[in-house]
Amino acid sequence: MKNFKEKFSSLKNVSIVKAISILILLIFIVLLVINQQNIQFYFNNFGQVFGSDLQVYFLDVGQASATFVVLPNDFSILIDTGTAESGEGLVRDLDFLLSKNNLNDIDMMILTHPDSDHTGGVVAVLEKFQVNSVLRPKVCVPEEENYFPYLVSNTYTYLKAIEAIYAEPNCQMNFVENQVFVESDKNFESQTTIEIFAAEKDNYGSDTNSFSPYISLSYAGKTFLFTGDAPQARETELMNRLANENRSLSVDFLQVAHHGSKYSTYPNFLAALSPKYAFISAGDKLHPSQNVLKRLEDALVKETYVTKSDGTIGVGVKGNGEFLICTKRGFVDVPLLVILLSLLIFVLMRFIYVSPSSQKFSAQKERKIAKEKLRGTKKA
Numbered sequence: 146m147k148n149f150k151e152k153f154s155s156l157k158n159v160s161i162v163k164a165i166s167i168l169i170l171l172i173f174i175v176l177l178v179i180n181q182q183n184i185q186f187y188f189n190n191f192g193q194v195f196g197s198d199l200q201v202y203f204l205d206v207g208q209a210s211a212t213f214v215v216l217p218n219d220f221s222i223l224i225d226t227g228t229a230e231s232g233e234g235l236v237r238d239l240d241f242l243l244s245k246n247n248l249n250d251i252d253m254m255i256l257t258h259p260d261s262d263h264t265g266g267v268v269a270v271l272e273k274f275q276v277n278s279v280l281r282p283k284v285c286v287p288e289e290e291n292y293f294p295y296l297v298s299n300t301y302t303y304l305k306a307i308e309a310i311y312a313e314p315n316c317q318m319n320f321v322e323n324q325v326f327v328e329s330d331k332n333f334e335s336q337t338t339i340e341i342f343a344a345e346k347d348n349y350g351s352d353t354n355s356f357s358p359y360i361s362l363s364y365a366g367k368t369f370l371f372t373g374d375a376p377q378a379r380e381t382e383l384m385n386r387l388a389n390e391n392r393s394l395s396v397d398f399l400q401v402a403h404h405g406s407k408y409s410t411y412p413n414f415l416a417a418l419s420p421k422y423a424f425i426s427a428g429d430k431l432h433p434s435q436n437v438l439k440r441l442e443d444a445l446v447k448e449t450y451v452t453k454s455d456g457t458i459g460v461g462v463k464g465n466g467e468f469l470i471c472t473k474r475g476f477v478d479v480p481l482l483v484i485l486l487s488l489l490i491f492v493l494m495r496f497i498y499v500s501p502s503s504q505k506f507s508a509q510k511e512r513k514i515a516k517e518k519l520r521g522t523k524k525a
């Protein structure tokens with residue numbers, strides 16, 4: 146039996162091989178161009194998150210925080226905006242996620258506190274999108290008490306953010322207070338409840354992290370808790386408040402506070418919330434803290450996701466309470482796979498197929514062919 150190479154070499158129609166090679170090369174070039182776009186995001190299983198009623202994305206913005214939420218009634222919320230450096234990537238991701246949901250505007254932008262790793266992307270976001278409202282805490286600092294006790298800015302980043310928000314003609318500025326929003330979904334099968342737990346004190350000294358509100362979001366029996374950079378003092382506040390109100394808060398999806406810093410997410414807080422899955426937005430060597438990862442493990446959290454290693458993480462919840470969590474970890478980048486396969490086939494075809502004109506004259510080969518042909522030929 147002839148081997149594959151011989152079979153291939155004996156292909157009489159040279160043009161077919163050439164045409165296929167060129168076609169593969171063209172596919173390769175087209176996919177290479179397309180792959181530069183967001184298609185990579187679409188081809189992994191994030192596609193299933195887009196189809197979910199409630200969508201929550203812990204966006205990869207490095208050592209910073211930005212979370213994008215699309216409610217079942219298409220109301221969109223951006224919680225924090227990452228750093229100024231990650232602003233361009235954030236805008237690209239938001240543009241993609243909004244278009245996947247056929248949305249144009251961001252309905253609400255929540256700034257948990259003034260730090261630059263949460264408010265750095267505000268200017269970039271406002272430049273690109275219509276943001277209908279902003280919700281932020283009134284941050285009181287004692288040093289400025291005699292003049293204007295609320296923190297206008299202690300950083301250039303926050304000053305720019307505040308200025309940019311006030312410059313928007315159609316963006317309403319609201320301030321954090323204890324409040325509950327209830328939204329019915331399009332099918333009225335289940336309702337979405339957002340509860341904001343504001344910081345209880347007027348001031349926390351210079352610790353602006355403490356002004357981060359806790360935000361719980363519940364839909365179809367599943368509850369998320371967003372925490373900003375809230376430290377231990379605020380964890381105690383929340384637990385005391387729940388105890389005073391004789392209620393509990395059971396959390397399915399916990400955004401771990403302060404990028405997984407060891408000064409938040411204490412065992413008693415975890416015991417009170419009993420979270421099932423944890424999400425950490427972090428990007429440097431110090432975060433998340435090993436202590437916190439251990440605490441989460443001890444609290445029997447099923448899985449902890451970190452943007453540093455998982456990239457952007459998407460959680461989709463359906464109206465019946467089913468959910469899925471998607472990350473870039475372990476996913477197959479389909480266009481890249483097709484590119485590599487196309488390239489491999491292209492190279493193999495060129496390698497295997499040797500065109501007749503490129504064969505060198507060989508006396509031995511000529512003698513062999515003459516012998517073979519003689520056998521099958523009658524004397525003439």
Ligand SMILES: [Zn+2]
Nearest residue numbers: 260262374403
């Ligand atoms: Zn932070």
